[in-house]
Amino acid sequence: MKVPEGGHSIEEVLREIEGWKNEHCTPGSDGFYYCKKTGVQVNQTTLLASVHIAEFGDQHAGVGKVVRIALPYCPICEDEPLNPITCVHVPMPLVREG
Numbered sequence: 219m220k221v222p223e224g225g226h227s228i229e230e231v232l233r234e235i236e237g238w239k240n241e242h243c244t245p246g247s248d249g250f251y252y253c254k255k256t257g258v259q260v261n262q263t264t265l266l267a268s269v270h271i272a273e274f275g276d277q278h279a280g281v282g283k284v285v286r287i288a289l290p291y292c293p294i295c296e297d298e299p300l301n302p303i304t305c306v307h308v309p310m311p312l313v314r315e316g
C-alpha cells in the first residue's frame with residue numbers, strides 16, 4: 219500500500235492500514251493476509267513514523283521519537299515501499315508520557 223501521509227494520528231494511520239487490508243486482502247486461516255487479486259501472501263515492511271506534537275500542526279516539530287508500524291504491501295501488485303517514512307501527530311501530554 220502507499221505510505222500513509224504525514225500529519226495524522228497513530229489511530230488514523232492504523233485505520234488506513236486496516237482499510238487497505240479489508241479492501242485488498244483476504245485473511246487466511248494461518249493468520250496471514252492474501253491478495254484478493256493474485257492470491258499471493260501479502261508482505262510487510264516497517265514504516266518509520268516520526269512522532270510530532272499535534273499542537274504544533276504544520277511546523278511538524280517533534281521530540282526525536284519514532285514509532286515503527288507494520289506496513290503491508292502486495293509483492294506482485296506493487297513495488298516494495300523502500301525506507302517508508304511518515305509522521306504521526308500526537309497530543310503533547312501523550313508525547314511527554316511516552
Ligand SMILES: [Zn+2]
Nearest residue numbers: 225270278305
Ligand atoms: Zn508531522
Ligand SMILES: [Zn+2]
Nearest residue numbers: 253256292295
Ligand atoms: Zn496483489
